[in-house]
Structures are given as structure tokens and as C-alpha cells.
Amino acid sequence: MTDEDFLRHLDDYGASPERWPPELRAAAGAALARSPALRTALEDAQSFDRLLAAPAPPVEDARVDRLLAAVGKAARRSPQDSLVMLLLGRMPRRTVAGFCAALLALGWLTGGWLSGQLTGPAPTAPRSQELALLNDEVVTLFDGDSR
Amino acid sequence: MGAAPSLHFALRWRPSALLGIVLAHGMSGAPVADDTDSDDGLMERVAGGDAAAFDRLAARHMRRAVALAQRMTGNPSDADEIAQEAFLRVWQHAGRWDAARAAFTTWLYRIVMNLAIDRGRRPGWSPLEEAGDPPDESPDALARIAERQTAERVNRALAALPDRQRAAVVLFHQEGLSLRQAAEVLTMSESAFASLLARARAALKTALTTSEIL
Numbered sequence: 001m002t003d004e005d006f007l008r009h010l011d012d013y014g015a016s017p018e019r020w021p022p023e024l025r026a027a028a029g030a031a032l033a034r035s036p037a038l039r040t041a042l043e044d045a046q047s048f049d050r051l052l053a054a055p056a057p058p059v060e061d062a063r064v065d066r067l068l069a070a071v072g073k074a075a076r077r078s079p080q081d082s083l084v085m086l087l088l089g090r091m092p093r094r095t096v097a098g099f100c101a102a103l104l105a106l107g108w109l110t111g112g113w114l115s116g117q118l119t120g121p122a123p124t125a126p127r128s129q130e131l132a133l134l135n136d137e138v139v140t141l142f143d144g145d146s147r
Numbered sequence: 148m149g150a151a152p153s154l155h156f157a158l159r160w161r162p163s164a165l166l167g168i169v170l171a172h173g174m175s176g177a178p179v180a181d182d183t184d185s186d187d188g189l190m191e192r193v194a195g196g197d198a199a200a201f202d203r204l205a206a207r208h209m210r211r212a213v214a215l216a217q218r219m220t221g222n223p224s225d226a227d228e229i230a231q232e233a234f235l236r237v238w239q240h241a242g243r244w245d246a247a248r249a250a251f252t253t254w255l256y257r258i259v260m261n262l263a264i265d266r267g268r269r270p271g272w273s274p275l276e277e278a279g280d281p282p283d284e285s286p287d288a289l290a291r292i293a294e295r296q297t298a299e300r301v302n303r304a305l306a307a308l309p310d311r312q313r314a315a316v317v318l319f320h321q322e323g324l325s326l327r328q329a330a331e332v333l334t335m336s337e338s339a340f341a342s343l344l345a346r347a348r349a350a351l352k353t354a355l356t357t358s359e360i361l
Contacts, residue, residue: 012348049320052316052348057223
């Protein structure tokens with residue numbers, strides 16, 4: 001790692017080389033060991049990093065207790081995900097998208113096949129059988145009047 | 148079919164097992180480690196609708212979630228709302244969490260960060276806090292005032308960053324997450340996160356140099 005490389009990484013990742021990407025750490029250590037100028041640059045960068053590392057805001061116990069009570073109550077009133085959402089939610093988004101597309105395609109194919117089946121020539125009863133049925137209905141309809 | 152009984156068993160409290168652990172530890176008072184008390188174990192139970200497990204998980208992580216939200220928004224009341232909403236989502240969507248894909252804390256951080264970014268508020272300094280403090284009579288009062296003014300300028304510079312750049316600084320420099328952990332929270336590759344962090348640092352350095360802090 002050249003001095004220029006080290007300084008660029010120092011700007012990018014900050015003044016803790018042990019937190020840089022793993023593949024850079026060993027070379028960064030070697031560069032620091034050989035160059036006093038880089039060590040000085042590291043110290044300067046540490047003052048910048050200290051400015052950024054603000055302490056965590058104080059969160060009082062009473063505030064935490066209040067939030068816990070509120071969220072516990074809200075959770076007991078809220079339903080959890082349904083089984084379908086659980087199954088889909090565990091899948092990666094691409095898998096879910098693929099699954100939905102496959103379902104749509106299957107529906108389209110099934111619909112096409114069914115409509116093909118239904119629009120085919122419907123089985124027709126022989127003419128004599130139609131007349132016989134009509135005759136039966138007439139007898140039934142007039143059955144009461146004939147008495 | 149063989150997995151069903153073990154899953155069923157893992158989702159339930161086992162009083163006899165707990166009794167055994169307590170007896171094994173005697174009166175030493177040493178903390179008892181139990182799988183069901185880990186974040187993963189609690190989440191399994193939360194996914195099964197166990198509200199007591201949810202309470203325990205929330206108690207363990209609420210303070211950190213609120214602090215993270217407050218770092219992002221700069222506002223305690225927004226932070227409270229975000230933390231509550233985040234835990235409610237944990238409850239509602241517990242079944243979606245997959246231990247093999249992300250640690251529970253990564254998932255929680257992701258929810259908090261997304262809510263904070265969606266809210267679109269900017270962190271900032273509080274004028275009331277600034278005006279409300281009593282005069283400091285201590286010998287190092289001037290140093291403290293200067294320190295505080297510097298912190299306020301840094302906050303303003305941070306507030307002026309785009310949301311994701313601010314998130315990068317908060318996660319890496321303030322929360323102390325590694326590049327990989329922070330990248331996971333923001334659902335991006337490690338190299339993309341490194342690039343985001345570099346842009347944020349460059350912008351902050353320029354802003355702080357302009358305001359003569361650096």
C-alpha cells in the first residue's frame with residue numbers, strides 16, 4: 001500500500017485501520033510501521049473521528065418503562081401476520097415475485113384449458129328423448145287438473 | 148414429520164428443564180444461560196404469539212432502539228414514536244424474521260433506520276436546551292462551552308447530510324458497527340456502504356472545515 005493509498009483509505013474509512021475492510025488491514029499496518037508521516041496523519045484523522053463519535057443520548061429508566069408499557073399494550077391488541085404472509089415473508093423477494101408469476105401463469109393456462117373444454121361441442125340428447133322428457137313434464141303439470 | 152415435535156417443543160416453556168438448570172447451579176446466583184432466553188429463542192416464541200417473550204425482548208433492546216432513533220431524528224418525541232412503532236412491527240412480523248439471514252439486532256436496527264428515514268426529519272440542536280442551562284461557574288466552563296458549541300456545529304453538519312449518508316455515519320461512527328454490519332442494516336453491499344461512508348465523511352469534513360472546526 002502506497003502512502004497515497006493509505007491516506008485515501010484514511011479519508012474514506014476513518015482513523016481506525018482495524019475497522020477498515022479486512023483485505024486492507026495488514027497492508028495498512030505495514031504502511032504505518034514504516035512511515036512517521038502516516039502516523040501523524042492518523043493522529044490528525046483521529047481528532048476528526050472523535051467529533052463524529054458523539055455519545056449516545058441519555059435515555060432515562062422512566063422513559064424506557066413508559067415505552068415498554070405502551071408497546072406491550074399495543075402488541076396485545078395487534079394481530080400478527082397470517083400464515084400466508086409468514087410463508088411469503090420468509091422468502092426472498094425474487095422468490096416471492098417468481099412464485100406469484102408462476103401462480104398467474106398456472107391460472108392463465110388452467111383458464112385457457114377449461115374454456116377450451118367448455119366451448120367444445122356439447123353432448124346433445126336424441127330428439128326422441130327430448131320429446132319424451134317434454135311429455136313427462138306435461139303429464140306432471142297437468143296431473144293435478146286431470147283429477 | 149419428524150421435525151414437528153421438536154419445533155413444537157422448542158416453542159414452549161419447559162418448567163422441568165428450567166428446574167433442572169436451577170438445581171444444577173444451586174445457590175450460586177450465577178446467570179443461567181438458556182437457549183430460549185437468547186434473542187433467537189425469544190423471537191421463535193414471539194413468532195408463536197408469546198407476548199411475555201415479546202415483553203422480555205423489548206425490555207432488552209428498547210433503550211438502544213430509542214437512542215438510535217434519537218441519533219437519527221435529533222428529537223426525543225420522534226424517537227419514542229419510532230421505537231414503539233419498530234417494536235410493534237417486530238411483534239406483527241416476527242414470523243418473517245429468519246435467524247439464518249440476519250441477527251435480531253440487525254433486523255431491529257433496519258426497522259428503526261427505515262422508520263427514521265421515512266419520517267424525513269433532520270436531527271438538530273435544541274434551542275431550548277441551549278438557552279435553558281444555568282450559568283456554569285466551574286473553572287473549565289469556557290472549555291465546556293466551546294466543546295458544546297463544537298458538538299452543535301457537528302450536529303448541524305450531520306443534519307445537512309442526505310438521509311442515508313447520515314445513517315452511515317450514525318451506524319459506523321456512533322453505534323460502532325462494522326462495515327459489514329452497517330451494510331446489512333442498510334441492505335446494501337459492503338463496498339456500496341464503504342462508498343456511502345466515504346461520501347458522508349468527505350461532506351462532513353468540508354462542512355466542518357468551512358465552519359472552522361477543523
